[in-house]
Amino acid sequence: MPELPEVETIVRELRPIIIGRSWEKMDVYLERCAIFNDVPNLPLGKITAVERRGKYIIIYLDGGYKAVVHLRMTGKLVWHATKIIHSKYTRTVIVFAEGGFLTFEDIRTFGGVHLYREEAIVSALTGLGVEPLTSGFSVSYLREKLQKKMAPIKTLLLNQAIVAGLGNIYVVEILYRAKVRPDRSGKDVKELGLIVEKTKEVLEEAINHNGTTISDYRRVDDKTGDFQNFLRVYQKENCPLGHPVTRFKQAGRTTYFCEKCQK
């Protein structure tokens, strides 16, 4: 569900709320959504930073620990300043010493909050590819990653080990703007400059609109994003030029594209 722009929105909203607050404990309502990795369920210090890497949220604590949160399909972080409103889907709750609660809610329970010692190497993070909004995401980087790949460009852009943070919605939108068919083999795609440019463009626009709310994604204050109003082909019948949008499955995921606009 949440992809890079949604996670970035959440991180930006979390920072002013929780940085400087003291982590008291984590109350667990569903075991698999709260993994402690031998970290004690005790005060872990003050929050010093909240960062995003791909679709992961990393919360750093000055007691020598860190929390890694992934929302997967339906996860939400919701801030409660005074008292918790429990939902049917509240899976774990971070309690702060000064007051305030950060609840992790997740219908499908794929996501979770994982605690680590600060120096722990988190394999889910070390395996990630470049951040698409940095200079590391360039034509030469993409060329190196795609030049020998038989897999379709859509599937390759979804691969977090190549680019960190893209999901189904944004890859569909990026390929439409880059005018590249999603079923072309990675090695055959020469429009790498366009893909790099449109990736940055779509992600930046989406961040400026606080992400895309199709169904479940919500911000920390439970508000929705707005970028769903600017999608051009994802879940559309027609593209902005009025051509019919084709829909098919690639590696189990629904792809939308325009046969006239994308070559």
Next chain:
DNA sequence: ACCGCGTCCTGTTAGC
């Protein structure tokens, strides 16, 4: 090594 499929869950929607 690469690539696609099945799987973890639950809620919603489309179709009969």
Next chain:
DNA sequence: TGCTAACAGGACGCGG
């Protein structure tokens, strides 16, 4: 209307 099957924005493990 009511039931059922398919589908949903992610990521990982497995097997071909």
